[in-house]
Amino acid sequence: MVIRLDEGAGGRIAGAHEEGSTTIDASGRSAPASVDGGLGSPEPLEILAAVSGTAHDLTVIQGVLGKQVQEAASRIRDTDEEVAALFTGMTEGGS
Amino acid sequence: MIDTAVEGEVSSVTSAATWLRGTLAANLTGAADDCARGRAIASREWEGDDATAYSSYSRNVLKMTDAHASRVGRAAGAYDAYGARLKAMKTTMSGVRTRAVAGGLQVSGDNILEPPVVPATVVESGSPEEAAHLKAVAKVDLYNTLSGDTTTAWTDFDQWIQANLVPDVADAEDDSPVATVLSEVDGQFPNYAAGVGAGLAGHGLGSWAGTYQDAAREFRRRSRVAGDPRVRGQVKTPKGASALDDLLGKSRWLGKAGKLMGPVGVLIDIGFGIKDGHDTGDWKRAAITTGTSLAVAGGVALYVATAPVSVPVTLVVVGGGLLAAGASWGAGKIYDNWDDITDWTGDRWDDTTDLAGDAWDGAKDFASGAKDKAGDAWDAVTPW
Numbered sequence: 001m002v003i004r005l006d007e008g009a010g011g012r013i014a015g016a017h018e019e020g021s022t023t024i025d026a027s028g029r030s031a032p033a034s035v036d037g038g039l040g041s042p043e044p045l046e047i048l049a050a051v052s053g054t055a056h057d058l059t060v061i062q063g064v065l066g067k068q069v070q071e072a073a074s075r076i077r078d079t080d081e082e083v084a085a086l087f088t089g090m091t092e093g094g095s
Numbered sequence: 096m097i098d099t100a101v102e103g104e105v106s107s108v109t110s111a112a113t114w115l116r117g118t119l120a121a122n123l124t125g126a127a128d129d130c131a132r133g134r135a136i137a138s139r140e141w142e143g144d145d146a147t148a149y150s151s152y153s154r155n156v157l158k159m160t161d162a163h164a165s166r167v168g169r170a171a172g173a174y175d176a177y178g179a180r181l182k183a184m185k186t187t188m189s190g191v192r193t194r195a196v197a198g199g200l201q202v203s204g205d206n207i208l209e210p211p212v213v214p215a216t217v218v219e220s221g222s223p224e225e226a227a228h229l230k231a232v233a234k235v236d237l238y239n240t241l242s243g244d245t246t247t248a249w250t251d252f253d254q255w256i257q258a259n260l261v262p263d264v265a266d267a268e269d270d271s272p273v274a275t276v277l278s279e280v281d282g283q284f285p286n287y288a289a290g291v292g293a294g295l296a297g298h299g300l301g302s303w304a305g306t307y308q309d310a311a312r313e314f315r316r317r318s319r320v321a322g323d324p325r326v327r328g329q330v331k332t333p334k335g336a337s338a339l340d341d342l343l344g345k346s347r348w349l350g351k352a353g354k355l356m357g358p359v360g361v362l363i364d365i366g367f368g369i370k371d372g373h374d375t376g377d378w379k380r381a382a383i384t385t386g387t388s389l390a391v392a393g394g395v396a397l398y399v400a401t402a403p404v405s406v407p408v409t410l411v412v413v414g415g416g417l418l419a420a421g422a423s424w425g426a427g428k429i430y431d432n433w434d435d436i437t438d439w440t441g442d443r444w445d446d447t448t449d450l451a452g453d454a455w456d457g458a459k460d461f462a463s464g465a466k467d468k469a470g471d472a473w474d475a476v477t478p479w
Contacts (some may be wrong), residue, residue, distance in 0.1 A: 013136050
């Protein structure tokens with residue numbers, strides 16, 4: 001069994017996913033207020049609604065993935081420290 | 096009146112396409128790159144079952160993001176195509192207006208006004224009056240042709256939307272893997288999902304998606320209740336479209352026939368009467384038949400004057416022409432049999448007059464039927 005997470009790796013991985021989430025969401029800043037398509041207006045608007053909605057969902061999914069990686073890194077670190085504490089205590093007690 | 100206005104702005108459609116391709120699809124690709132970057136870091140610096148689980152899950156996220164970037168690219172393509180189709184529709188309607196102006200029809204803004212009714216008067220062949228009459232009939236023919244072309248253009252436009260944009264909507268809405276993953280994420284992190292939904296600085300895509308959906312729903316609602324035929328999409332109505340096609344087809348054919356059988360037909364009948372008198376020396380018969388034509392033509396003029404202005408005038412004209420021809424034929428028939436009639440019994444006299452009466456009634460019924468049919472069909476396609 002191998003368990004390894006290099007120092008700072010969790011933060012960089014999580015940062016990449018959070019950046020991805022922010023990048024998608026930033027698209028909303030320049031989104032068209034509406035589309036004046038005449039007779040065919042409903043379909044273009046429905047297309048826009050669908051792809052924007054799915055993009056929003058991906059914003060959430062990428063953002064949550066970043067948070068999960070942070071959580072995983074934190075738990076790995078905590079677990080590592082807990083396990084380390086067993087030996088640290090013995091060493092301290094024996095000194 | 097023919098309304099040639101085409102609502103919608105091509106620039107609005109193309110700028111949305113630009114945003115889809117240049118911003119949303121590009122940012123999704125960027126987000127996929129970010130995801131790939133995280134995975135690359137993990138592959139080098141993270142080991143264990145937890146790293147394997149992350150790798151599997153993040154691979155799905157990467158695939159979904161890439162797939163959606165492609166989907167948005169196709170949506171941009173749909174916008175490009177629709178923008179081009181909308182532009183072509185505007186060009187078509189502009190061409191209809193240009194033809195109307197060239198043909199002497201009155202155009203007010205986007206509306207082509209209905210030409211005046213052509214009076215069924217007797218005109219001399221080759222005279223300025225005949226030239227004016229033919230010119231007026233040509234305007235009616237052009238108006239009917241442009242009505243047909245406009246209806247065809249709207250029908251084609253609507254069919255194009257149904258054939259192209261409706262499948263594009265289905266493609267854009269095909270987000271089942273994303274929806275499945277989101278429902279799991281939302282269950283684990285409800286507060287986070289809600290927070291991202293609010294967006295950054297009020298520019299969240301989730302908010303925009305709701306705005307667009309509401310706008311589309313409102314457009315469809317207005318389409319159902321609005322009186323504007325362009326918004327209501329009246330050409331979608333099969334009854335309306337077929338009634339108009341039927342009417343236009345008939346009026347085009349009758350328009351050609353009307354030039355021969357309308358008031359000009361009366362002149363031809365008079366000309367044949369004169370020739371008949373000259374050839375046979377029997378001017379009495381010619382006077383009776385041509386006199387009947389003139390009498391009926393007077394009635395036709397009255398009939399035209401009382402006809403609804405919205406009825407295509409060529410229908411009225413040809414109806415009048417047949418009325419005159421039928422009456423003249425009946426009068427000639429009576430005259431030809433006059434000697435026999437006076438010798439025969441009263442029953443035979445009744446048969447002969449019935450024949451003339453039938454011809455008269457038949458001609459009148461045709462004209463009346465043509466008028467009613469034209470009126471009904473016209474009303475059916477102009478409910479506003």
